[in-house]
Amino acid sequence: MSNIILQVNGLSKSYKDVNALSDLNLQVKQGTVFGLLGPNGSGKTTTLGILLGVIRQKSGNYSWFENGDKTENRKNIGSLLETPNFYPYLSAVRNLKIVAKIKNIEAPTPQIEEVLKEVNLFDRKDSKFKTFSLGMKQRLAIASALLGDPDVLVLDEPTNGLDPQGIAEIRELILKISKNNKTIIIASHILDEIEKVCTDVAILKFGKLIKQGTIEEIIGTENYIIVASTDMSKLTQLIDENAEMGVFKSSEKEIILKVSKETTPESLNQFFFDKGIVLSQLKVHTQSLETQFLEIVK
Amino acid sequence: MIHLLKIEYSKLRHYSTFWVMLIIYAVMVPLAIFGFAQLERPPLLNGSDKLHFPHTWNFVTYVASIFNMLLGILVVLIVTNDFNFRTFKQNIIDGLSRGQVITAKFLIVFVLALVVALYTILMALFFGFLYSDEIVSVFENFYFVGIYFIQTLGYFTLAFLLAILLKKPALSIVIYAILFVFKFIFYFVLGAIGSQFIPMNIFADLTPFPILQEQIAMLEGPQAEGFALIISQPIRTAVAIGYIIIFIILSRVILKKRDL
Known part of the structure; x- marks a missing residue:
């Protein structure tokens, strides 16, 4: 099998007069954790809806496993789209048994128990879905996506409604699964989530692809460093004189500098010290994807 | 087919409603x-004479058909549930095609209609044997059960189409019940002949009020003119089957084209 898991060509969709998606082209390779990023209403869920056969595209096409848009493909894709969708009057196990039947999984009980343990729902396996909290519903949806050990996972806002511990657990689960050469596609607007697990990122805005690349390419060649001094005017002056440093954001209290990857906090500290300024604050700005993202979608 | 039926049945098996x-x-x-x-x-025939063979088939199917409204509502629920819980969507995401999803649903409704027809046979046999003094011509008029099955399927596919169109249970049930109970209104709108061809009336008239047809046939002169045309049973049955096919095709087309 070739290593292209998903190929999307010129996908478009409009609702009445709103263009939800225009001419989207994507390629996802096997083994990547692919993040689909974008603000609310940017077309993430529309894209996944089309790829999973529930929304009709206006034009364009897509191909899973180089096998077109056949129904059978979806049996090898575990998906969580928008909300956890289950029969409220059935227990967790009975709901998963229906999914197993659809996916043609023979003798599913051991597998069902295994995925329920994976998401910490085993103790509640015989409780009805309607008695579950939002976080438990979300975890059941993830368990359902894992059923049948599919080669691809499609997760739309997977940590929605989970508590911090749950978020960390899901993140570890995703990282664990991705090690087995599985492909994972995650749509999210929580940048932290994407940055911690994804290898590749595509950024959408108003239904258009703004940028696509590996996470290193997106985060870019720049570092962001926060500096401050008791003499802010002299600090500002020095920065203005130096062509290599750009001001990303500045306030009265601190300045966020955009510097090349080679510039370390150490070298920066040395530079200012030599010019007679003692820094009162020196910190690497960690949320670089967020910074990039906000700049890209501006 | 069996696989799809099993999937549908596992949705209903623990559905108390x-x-x-x-x-x-x-x-x-x-x-x-x-x-x-x-x-x-x-x-009407006197008292329990109505339940003598072979009258029992007409009588029992007529009475049972009144309660088809209840089962029609059940069909509406079975279909709208999957919109309500977004499980139509999830079934497709999990690996069924749109065609399979609707076929599965239709199959379970078809089986339900079969079960109802079987139950009616049992009822007719039970009351027939209970009330007939001499057991003769038991299966004369048995064709009423076949017609009753078509009628049930007609009501069910109409409920099915309404549920697919409207998606909301309450709205679908109200409209279905109005069509069922107030079908006579079409008499005033479309006249005596035209109103007979409305799906609800076609289905309802499949199991006519016992003996009424014979009574009308016996009328003569001016009295008979009000009943100038009553569609014959074979034509009515054919039209009913036509409606059923149209409803199924429409439901399929709608669900195949729609975003879920």
């Missing part, structure tokens, strides 16, 4: 048959 409504139906039908049988007003 489904079983409660079936039990209500199963209890109401014999009670109503027994109750109607006590009526002594012409043009």
